[in-house]
Amino acid sequence: MTQTRRPPAPRPAERARTIAARGGRAALLPSDGAENRVVPVLHHVHASGDTTILLPDGHPLTEAARGTEVTAMLEVADHAPVQLREPVRGLLWITGWLRTLAPAEARAASIEVAEHRPDPRLLDVGHGAAVLRLSPASLVVADAEGTTSLRPELFAQATPDPFHQHEDHWLRHLELSHRDVVGLLSQHLPEGLRGGHVRPLGLDRFGLRLRVETSDEDHDVRIAFSRPVATSGELAVELRRLMGCPFLAQRG
Structure with a gap:
């Protein structure tokens, strides 16, 4: 299997x-x-x-x-x-x-x-x-x-994620000012979740997480970067890449 x-x-x-x-x-x-x-x-x-x-x-x-x-x-x-x-x-x-x-x-x-x-x-x-x-x-x-x-x-x-101090600000900005980006990401969700309400949930050095709120439950989806990132410049490159070829896995 x-x-x-x-x-x-x-x-x-x-x-x-x-x-x-x-x-x-x-x-x-x-x-x-x-x-x-x-x-x-x-x-x-x-x-x-x-x-x-x-x-x-x-x-x-x-x-x-x-x-x-x-x-x-x-x-x-x-x-x-x-x-x-x-x-x-x-x-x-x-x-x-x-x-x-x-x-x-x-x-x-x-x-x-x-x-x-x-x-x-x-x-x-x-x-x-x-x-x-x-x-x-x-x-x-x-x-x-x-x-x-x-x-x-x-x-x-262990050490905290390198973006933990900035993550909240970036995700609020994505939610309030870049719903178009969230919309583009939602096109790559599993087909059964595309009708849900998609929200930015988390960001770490390995990828971006989205929360999909459907009528009956919530689903967390991780979109992975091609490689772990450590700087804002590397992060920007990976986010642009994700607009075209995300790597998805569903949770929840």
Whole structure:
């Protein structure tokens, strides 16, 4: 039986690092049986997978992790930059040990985060905000490419996609100002999806992803580049090529 060739895509650890680097919406889920999802004031996933989390001083979870470690899971959602019926395009779960940092550690941790991600909320550390550190035991990434469990060392060895800082802006521009380009790409979709609503979903060094919203469900389609790209110039060349000869594979 002939198998459909899957187009090249980022490996799971790279996809996980990319979701982490985008810094999407997060929720902290304690593993003590409580069902409440705690939304951090701020979170930052470091390259190692360790995560710095800000919670209000006096929050029950802040107090529970003071002077000890509690198990918890942080969920980071990767939302599409355009309005979609189902906006979450990927999830990263980091499970590990959570502890509240002492004042000196908290100040050092907030300075470290500020070097990578300046944020005025960091000024509240010691003035109503506490700093917690989540040390990872395992990570799971889930998106249209699949669901994969990762060891922290694999996560640390990977790097985010080179376009992760610009992807949202480019896709919004494509959605708002270049619907003609999206229309040209839609001509190469599988025949059964050509009547759906086609939206730009994602962009990485391996290709472009489209979301096709039909009357009853959503489909994610990857259009692969002829080779991985690393610069905006290489990306422009591949996007022009795709207007004439895309390499498609359907997901979903």
